[in-house]
Amino acid sequence: xxxTQLAAAQKGKLTAGEVVDRIKSHLGIPWNPKTxxxxxxxxxxxxxxxxxxxxxxxxxxxxxxxxxxGLNMLVVHEPTYYSDADVIDWVKDDxxxxxxxxxxxxxNIVEWRIHDHWHAHKPDGIQTGWDNAIGWNKYLIEGSLxxxxxxxxxxxxxxxxxxxxLNSRSVRVIGDPNLPVTDFARxxxxxxxxxxxxxxxxxxxxxxxxxFDSFEYVRDTVLSGEKKGAIFTSHQTxxxxxxxxxxxxxxxxxxEVPVKFIPTTDEYWTV
Amino acid sequence: MSITAQAVVERMQKKFGPGWMPTxxxxxxxxxxxxxxxxxxxxxxxxxxxxxxxxxxxxxxIISRESPYWARTNAWGGGTQFQGLPSxxxxxxxxxxxxxxxxxxxxxxxxxxxxxxANNLVVYRFFANWNAQTVDYQLKGLAKAxxxxxxxxxxxxxxxxxxxxxxxxxxATLKExxxxxxxxxxMTSIRIGGDPNTVVHKAALSHGMYWLxxxxxxxxxxxxxxxxxxxxxxxxxxxxxxxxxxDSGQKKGYIVLGQEVSEEPGMGExxxxxxxxxxxxxxxxxxxxxxxxxxx
Numbered sequence: 105x106x107x108t109q110l111a112a113a114q115k116g117k118l119t120a121g122e123v124v125d126r127i128k129s130h131l132g133i134p135w136n137p138k139t140x141x142x143x144x145x146x147x148x149x150x151x152x153x154x155x156x157x158x159x160x161x162x163x164x165x166x167x168x169x170x171x172x173x174g175l176n177m178l179v180v181h182e183p184t185y186y187s188d189a190d191v192i193d194w195v196k197d198d199x200x201x202x203x204x205x206x207x208x209x210x211x212n213i214v215e216w217r218i219h220d221h222w223h224a225h226k227p228d229g230i231q232t233g234w235d236n237a238i239g240w241n242k243y244l245i246e247g248s249l250x251x252x253x254x255x256x257x258x259x260x261x262x263x264x265x266x267x268x269x270l271n272s273r274s275v276r277v278i279g280d281p282n283l284p285v286t287d288f289a290r291x292x293x294x295x296x297x298x299x300x301x302x303x304x305x306x307x308x309x310x311x312x313x314x315x316f317d318s319f320e321y322v323r324d325t326v327l328s329g330e331k332k333g334a335i336f337t338s339h340q341t342x343x344x345x346x347x348x349x350x351x352x353x354x355x356x357x358x359x360e361v362p363v364k365f366i367p368t369t370d371e372y373w374t375v
Numbered sequence: 376m377s378i379t380a381q382a383v384v385e386r387m388q389k390k391f392g393p394g395w396m397p398t399x400x401x402x403x404x405x406x407x408x409x410x411x412x413x414x415x416x417x418x419x420x421x422x423x424x425x426x427x428x429x430x431x432x433x434x435x436x437i438i439s440r441e442s443p444y445w446a447r448t449n450a451w452g453g454g455t456q457f458q459g460l461p462s463x464x465x466x467x468x469x470x471x472x473x474x475x476x477x478x479x480x481x482x483x484x485x486x487x488x489x490x491x492x493a494n495n496l497v498v499y500r501f502f503a504n505w506n507a508q509t510v511d512y513q514l515k516g517l518a519k520a521x522x523x524x525x526x527x528x529x530x531x532x533x534x535x536x537x538x539x540x541x542x543x544x545x546x547a548t549l550k551e552x553x554x555x556x557x558x559x560x561x562m563t564s565i566r567i568g569g570d571p572n573t574v575v576h577k578a579a580l581s582h583g584m585y586w587l588x589x590x591x592x593x594x595x596x597x598x599x600x601x602x603x604x605x606x607x608x609x610x611x612x613x614x615x616x617x618x619x620x621x622d623s624g625q626k627k628g629y630i631v632l633g634q635e636v637s638e639e640p641g642m643g644e645x646x647x648x649x650x651x652x653x654x655x656x657x658x659x660x661x662x663x664x665x666x667x668x669x670x671x
Contacts, residue, residue, distance in 0.1 A: 163615040165622040182611040186587050194587055199595075200619055263670035274566045276667040295446055299477045312610050315634035315666070316584075317445040317476070320420045321483065323666045324445075327423035328486035336667065339610040371618050372566040372631070374671060375554045 118360045120177050120214040121149025123156065127179075127218065130357050131225055139220050145184040146205070147214030153177045155361045156354075158347040160340050160368035162215055164204060169366045171211045177361075178215040179354075181222060181230065181347050182339075182368075190217075222350060229353065230346030231290075237345040238269055250290040251304060259283040259307055259333040266309065272341040274372035278322045279307065279333020291334070295321060298334070307333040311342020340370045378655045380436050380497040381408040383415065390652040391504060398503040405443050405488070406497030412436045414656050417646040419639045420663040421498050426490060428661050436497045436656075438649065440505075440638055443487060443498045446476030505645065510535045512648065513582045513641030518542070520640035521559055523580070530596050538592050540580035541599065549573040549628040552601060560636055564669045569621040569628025575601040582637035584608045590616055594627065602629040605637030636665055 124144075128135050136142075145162060155175035159166040162184030170178055184204075185195045195201035208215070222229040227249065235241055243252040254262075260281030267275040289305035291298040295317040301308045302325060310318060313336060322334040348365040355363040378386075380403070388395045414434030418425045421439040429437055441447075477484040491498065505512070515535050518524050526542040533539065547555070550571035557565045578601040579593035586608050593602055594616075607614040617629045639662050646660040 161611065161615045161618070163622070164619045168622070183615065186613050186616045188609070188612055198591055200616070200623070203623060204619065260670060267670055273671065275670055276564050277670060278667045281668075281670075295476060299481060299483075303482075314584075315606050316420070316441045316447060319634075319666045320422065320441060321445045321477065323420075324423050324487060325483045328483050330482065339614065343611075368618075371568045371621070373571070374565055374567060374669060375550060375557055 118153045118358075119149060120144070120147065120151045120153055120216065123153055123177060123179075123358060124149065124216055126357055127354060128221075130354070131221055133221065133224050133226070136220065140189055141219040142217055142221050145180075145190055145215045145217055146178070146208045147212075151177070151212065151214040153214070153361055156351075156358065156363040157366045158351040158354075158363065159366045160344040160347055162217065163368060164207070165371075166366050166368055167204075167208065167211070167213055167215075170364075171213065173364060173366075175362065175364060176212050176214060178213065179347075179350065180215060180217050181219050181343060181350075182217070184215060184217070218350070222346065228346075229349055230343050233346035233349030234342065236349060238266070250301070252288045254286055254288050256284060256286050259285055259335070262288070262307065263335050266335055266337065270337065270341045270345070271367075272337060272370045272372075273374050274338050274341070274370050276336045277333065278319060278336075279326050280331075283307065283331060283333045285333070291318070294318075298322070302332055302334065306331065307335065310334055310336045312337070312339035338370045338372065340368050344368050344370075376655045377411045378653070379408065380406070380410050380412055380499065383412055383436060383649075383653060384408070384499060386652050387501070387649060390648075391508075394507070395504055396507065400447075400503045401501055401505075402499070404439075404498045404500050405491045406495070408497065410435065410495060410497050412497075412656050415646075415649060415653065415658040417642045417649065417658070417660045418663050419635050419642050422663050423487060423490060425661050425663050426487075426494070426496060429496070430494045432659060432661075434657065434659060435495055436499065438499050438501050438645065440500070440502055440642060442500055443491070444476050444484060501645065509533055511537050511539075512644040513638055514540045514580060516640035516642070516644040517582050517637055518580060519644075521556065521580070523578075528577070538581070538589055541596055542578045542580060544575060544578055546574050546576050549575055549601065552578075553630055556603065556630060556632075560632070562632070562636055563665055564633060564667050566631040566633075567628065568617055568631075570626065573600060573626045573628045575628065577601070578603055581605060582632075582641065583634060585613065587613050587616070594620055600627050602627070604629065604631055606634040607631065633665060633667075635663055639663065 156177045157170035157175040162180040245251040263277045285306040287305040289301045291301040291308040291310040298318045351363045351365040415436045416429040416434045420441045421443045523542045552575045577598045579599045581604045583605040643660040650658040
């Protein structure tokens with residue numbers, strides 16, 4: 105009760121700039137002042153904060169859910185205006201940009217992005233959140249954060265588990281569904297990461313990779329006779345949970361306001 | 376009559392006309408260009424399976440959209456938007472950066488290299504110049520595969536030009552449309568966004584990787600309530616654009632086919648195009664096939 109009263113008493117006093125300062129001071133790593141990603145995307149430091157919503161994307165659905173929950177500050181991991189550097193020049197004449205900005209202004213939204221520094225946090229905050237969700241920490245191979253020794257399963261069962269646990273309808277798989285899997289490793293967005301990872305494991309898990317290189321490389325791996333496979337998820341499915349962890353991590357040093365995770369979710373469905 | 380792989384490419388350049396650009400992408404990626412060609416195969420990706428099928432058919436020149444060793448090489452990937460980036464934008468998401476492929480010691484690389492050598496195969500990548508043509512044959516091929524040609528309603532400009540793939544369809548819900556597309560293209564891993572009950576009247580059709588300017592133009596076309604696309608160039612960037620369109624109250628859905636599904640039909644168009652200038656040897660389109668499946 106005391107905490108609630110404290111929150112009520114200070115509500116409206118905490119500013120977005122103070123929130124950011126507090127995040128910076130708790131990260132435990134030096135701040136890179138040259139980052140173009142980890143900056144304000146909507147509004148600025150002077151906006152009073154009623155509550156904080158964390159999410160993967162700065163997309164409209166997340167804003168709307170935050171607003172409905174009375175949370176006016178967004179802390180997101182990914183872009184708002186559809187390019188990694190949020191280049192306004194590319195969207196300034198786009199009705200979607202103008203509509204979104206207008207909506208944000210009318211709803212007193214302030215948004216700040218944390219990408220580089222959340223990955224740089226030790227351990228990587230995005231990976232930690234994903235690890236918590238998938239529940240495999242007890243299977244991590246000693247000394248590694250990206251390789252697991254799983255109880256014997258098959259590629260097909262594993263893909264179903266990933267899809268169900270992470271609530272995704274867009275998981276895609278290359279390889280024999282009956283392939284036995286115990287050694288499982290995390291790949292990456294790039295071909296080189298996946299080439300390296302698949303040689304250490306029966307199968308790999310990849311969050312958004314290019315189809316013309318990583319997918320084709322895994323296809324050729326299987327066709328060459330190697331008993332391997334890969335499970336591909338969307339970028340959202342691969343990183344959303346990292347921002348749930350951000351909410352859990354930051355709430356203790358932001359006691360004046362609620363910090364809630366709003367899943368961006370993978371909006372795909374299939375038939 | 377015999378013809379070398381080099382001569383086949385020169386014949387294609389001649390048919391193409393004076394606009395042919397020298398690029399590091401449209402080049403021999405494997406094998407000896409002086410090899411006598413027995414037969415030509417076009418394909419999206421020269422996977423080991425496609426190579427084996429080519430050998431079984433007695434064909435030894437493979438003309439592909441993607442590289443046999445997976446990595447795209449550089450800026451000729453087809454992008455349109457690199458103005459206005461911050462000067463410190465150095466992240467690996469920049470596809471101008473060379474993405475390293477498999478090292479030469481990699482077992483998959485070796486298996487493929489050895490198979491190509493043992494069977495005297497030649498692989499030529501035909502991508503940037505093919506894409507630079509006034510008519511977008513990749514678009515045309517995909518429209519044909521969908522049986523949408525007779526529904527074509529271009530938006531001014533060059534018919535069948537880039538980002539000019541608009542089709543007025545028999546009204547159906549997004550879900551019904553997706554099921555029909557999946558069946559027609561014999562797909563296994565279709566991905567859909569938007570309200571399943573949205574009624575689709577007019578579709579914008581795209582293929583391959585798409586960038587922000589592409590998606591902006593396609594969504595801006597009056598009456599479009601469905602985008603059908605290949606592969607978003609980063610789900611965390613323009614992938615979220617489709618989310619925002621669907622969630623901002625516009626009744627517009629989107630269907631993501633995947634790179635291979637969206638590009639393979641165009642390689643059939645390429646086979647016909649090559650056939651029109653090469654009479655000496657057979658020309659055949661062999662599909663690489665959808666690489667993946669879904670666990671649902």
